[in-house]
Amino acid sequence: MAYRKTAASFGLALVLSASAAFAQEQATPFDMSGERGPAVEKPTAIEEEKPATQTPATETPLAETPVTQTGEPEKKAATVDPAVRRYIIPAETLLLEGEMASRSFPVFLTKEQAAGADAISIGYSNAVVVAPEASKFTVTINDVPVKEMAVQSPEGTTDMRLPLTPGLLRPGVNRVTFSVAQRHRTDCTIQSTYDLWTAVDPARTYLTLPADKGGALLTTDDIAAVGLGPTGRTKFRMVVPEMGQPAATNALMRLSQGLALMAKMPNQTFDIVNALPEKAEAGELTVLVGTAGDLSPLLPALPASAQTAALATFVDAPGGRKVFVLSGPSWPSIEGAVEGVVSPVDRPLGVTREALSVRQRNAAEMPLVTGEAALTFSSLGVPTSEFSGRRFRTGFDIGIPSDFYADAYGEATLMLDAAYSSEVLPGSHIDIYVNGNIASTVPITNSGGGIFRHLPIRVTMRHFRPGPNRIDVETILRTQADAVCAPGASALPEPRFALFDTSELRMPRFARMAQLPNLDALSGTGFPYNGLTDPVALYLDRLDGDTLSAGATFLGKVAVASGRVLQIRPEASALAIGERNAILVGTISQLPPLVLAQTHIAGESASSWGAAAGGGQQRATQDAFNEWQSRVRTGSWRGQITAFEEWLHSTFDISFSSLRLLPGPEQEILPDASAGFLVAQGDSPEQTGAWTVLAAPTGDALRTGMDALAQDTRWQQLGGYASLESKDGKELLDVRPVNRARFVTTQPWTFSNMRLVAANWLSSNILAYAVAFCGLSILLGIATSALLNRFGRGS
Missing domain, CATH: 3.30.379.10 (Chitobiase/beta-hexosaminidase domain 2-like)
Known part of the structure; x- marks a missing residue:
């Protein structure tokens, strides 16, 4: 009897345990409705890999505890001394999106560090819709594959530790590349490719150096x-x-x-x-x-x-x-x-650059294109690729000089060498993006497959800017198999599209004429301070830690953009600058009214910016003004004109600002309470020098704002004649475009260059072009009439 009771109790316990496990499993069902964000921080340990070779290693299964090569649990892996970590990713986040993505980063190592680095640690997570059996995450160092593994971390951040073979890293610059090939679990549509991502955590991605070879800097x-x-x-x-x-x-x-x-x-x-x-x-x-x-x-x-x-x-x-x-x-x-x-x-003035800094954005060369040129994809770091998915994307960077003046006319040409298979349907297309803006689209109209040999794709120059420029090639591929979406169809390995590295980017000869003010050129190439022989006047309103830190950070960014060290002459008074080129750093209340007026900053901002009550009243006044403006325009002829202007711009890309004979003055800047920092540029009183102002309501806001602006993604957004940053330093609130620019000659006078300058100016001012055309037509008619009256028949 006791035996039966014991057996019954044991059986009941098994049933209860199974029920509890089933209930727990049902409490967290498999979610296919969407992706989980990359912010999940539930760490998962991975077994340490065997030493990597030049061929991709095999995938390592999950383990509950990190294990060393000897099989013993790794002790306190999360508390490694930060001094022996060399972080790799120069960003707060890294997201590899789409079916195929790759990012490369340069890592500079000393001789001791290169010899001592024995492993690379990586922390990553991915969208839940990524199919692990068909998706791969590859780590490559100096073009040698270290590891190819399945993408399988949808529940949180997985930490990998990959040993490195001796000699893989070298003294100097090393190239670390993270690549993913991702496929959706169940969906075959183009839209589903935007749900695929792998997030690499910069704080958990680093090279590991032994404590005794931490690589202390010695020279x-x-x-x-x-x-x-x-x-x-x-x-x-x-x-x-x-x-x-x-x-x-x-x-x-x-x-x-x-x-x-x-x-x-x-x-x-x-x-x-x-x-x-x-x-x-x-x-x-x-x-x-x-x-x-x-x-x-x-x-x-x-x-x-x-x-x-x-x-x-x-x-x-x-x-x-x-x-x-x-x-x-x-x-x-x-x-x-x-x-x-x-x-x-330092780079002497007489030495010209052929490339921008290779460590600005990635580890590839960024050639500086100063005129007519033909660059192959292989020289731009784009290899030949075969693709079996639905949305293919790759790209490269080029540099544009500071005196680039071709934003209103002219076209660059991509000579594309590519091929697509017979299953690709008409309706597929190739899109070209420049700095994130779509610049051209080429439809694929033929069925049965085809090969493009130097297919010309024209790209307007309006999207280019001085400094670094990103050009991306994206191909959208539609097939009948994707419409059916049979099980496993999203992971078929048969390539559908191929892009060859013999493709070329052909840049035309463009006008070379600098403009001021121009914060785009300042952030891109350091203009106008990059080519000066005379020292730049530097005014700091006070010599404390906040102002000195902001000035040093700004000059460091300009020096890297310029590729040389600027000659600086500090000035104790802003009024002593005269007509020289100058940089002025300080709180808004300490800048002289003359400086504010020349850089288009409203004089009342010296007292109102940063005042809580004044800022709230200013915002309330602006809101009331906008509301009344909306009321007056509704149903009136002004509202009809506004609607017509919007239609004109959306249909023909023509705005009322281009329908002018002479450009209007710049609007004064009156920062409100939401702004915490601004950069503005203007002319000296006699228009012979350029003044750049860095200002904030307080010294602490000045340092904080400049530190936020120094981040590469924010620095590249600087533009116009003024840029305002938010009070929390998370975004640029406003970029004021230039209306009235002053031309600055940077090249020897030639007829061909001046013709291109005139073509760009007339393309930007179409009303002036129309008036000139009509005037020349009238003169031609008068001249023709005079000739006929003199030499022709009277009747």
């Missing part, structure tokens, strides 16, 4: 290996005990440009303080600048030679770390030490 050449932080940022923390001395300003501003050019990181900022921080985080370099007497209390190990001569070297600091020190007996000697650091990376 000035090692500054390029300063690296990134977990959020993709690089910071130079400059400790200057006597930052308030005017003699220090020139040395600090020139040094910041030199350090920026050495590192060339896309998101680098400068923080100028007067006290030595306790430690330096990943992606930070501590730099001490000051006389030997100022630095001796902070650095007990400061060499005695700093008391008598200039010094620029790495020194041991309290806490067992290295800091970069520039010192000497006086500030003139420190300026000599700064010059010794900066000179090797």
Whole structure:
């Protein structure tokens, strides 16, 4: 009897356990309605891989605990010292979207770091609709595959640790590439490809260095290996005990440009303080600048030679770390030490660039196109690719000079070498994007497959801008098999489309004439300060940490865009600048009214910007004005004119602003309470120099706003004659386009160039073109009539 009771109890327990497990499983059903966001942070451990070879390794199954090569659990893997991590991704997030995506990043390593790096760690997650059996995630270093694995992390972030073979990494720049090929679980439509993504977590993606080979920086050449932080940022923390001395300003501003050019990181900022921080985080370099007497209390190990001569070297600091020190007996000697650091990376004025910085956006060369040119896809880093999915996308970057003046006429041409299979249906098409804007579309009208040999695809030049430009080629492929969408059809390996690296981008000869103001050219190539022989006047309203940090960060960004170090001459008064080119940094209330007027900033902003009550009243006034304007226009002839203007712009791409004989003045900027920082550019009083202003309501907002603007994605959005940033630093609120630009000659006078300049100007001012055409027609008629009266018959 006891045995029967025990067996019954055991059976009942099994039934209850199975019911509980089934209920728990039903509580979290498999969700196919949509994708889970990349912000999920539920970590999943992966078994450590075997040493990688030059061929892709096999997929490793999931394990509950990370395991080393000896089979023992890895202890405290999440608490590795950050000092031995070299982060890879220069961004806060990385999303690889679509059926095929790839991103490459440069990583600069010292000789010791390259020899000591033994593994790469990757944290990634993916959309739940990604089919793991048909999707691959590939990690490549220096064109050698390290690992090809299934994309299978829909429930949270999975951490991978891939060992590296000795010799794979090299001293200098290394190219790390993350690639995905993704397929949908159940859907075969074009729209479903937009639901596919793999998110790589920058904070969990890094090269691992042993603690004894962490790669401490020892020479000035090692500054390029300063690296990134977990959020993709690089910071130079400059400790200057006597930052308030005017003699220090020139040395600090020139040094910041030199350090920026050495590192060339896309998101680098400068923080100028007067006290030595306790430690330096990943992606930070501590730099001490000051006389030997100022630095001796902070650095007990400061060499005695700093008391008598200039010094620029790495020194041991309290806490067992290295800091970069520039010192000497006086500030003139420190300026000599700064010059010794900066000179090797400076580009002389007579030397022209053939490419923009290769470490700005990715690890591929970015050629600078200055005129008529033909560039093959292979030279632009686009390899031959075969594709079996529905939406194929690839692209490349090119650089455009600062005096580019062809945004209203002319066309570039893509000579496409491609092929598509017989299953591709008419209605498919090839789209060309320039800087995120669609520039051209070519439909595929023939069935039965075909090969394109140098198919010309014209791309208007209006989407190009000075500096880096991104060109993407996207192909939308429709097939009968996708319409049926049989089980497993989304993962068929048979290629449908091929793009060959013999394709070319052909740029025409375009007009070369610079314009001011032009913040697009400033962010892209550093114009107008990139080619000046005379020093640029620099005005800082006060010599404190906030203003100096904002000025150093801005000059560092301009130096990287220019490819050279600017000559700076600090000025104690903004009124002493005169007609020179100048950069002015300060709080809005400390800038003279003349400076505000020349850079199109309303004078009342000096007192109203940043005031809570004034900002609320200004917004209320603007809202009331907009409401009354809407009321007056509704049903009136003004409303009909507005509707006609919108129709004209949407149908013929013509606006009323182009129907003018002479451009109107720039509208004054009156920042409201939502704006926290602005950059504005204007002419000097006699229009012989360019003034650029960085302003904010407070010093703290000035530093914070410039740090946010220094991020590469935000910096590339800078444009017009003024750009305003939000108070929280998360977005650009407004970019004011230029109405009245001043032309600046940058090239020797030639008839062919002036003809192109005239063609672009007349294309931008069609009313002036129409008036000139009518005037010439009347003159032709008068001349013809006079000739007929003189030589023709009277009747």
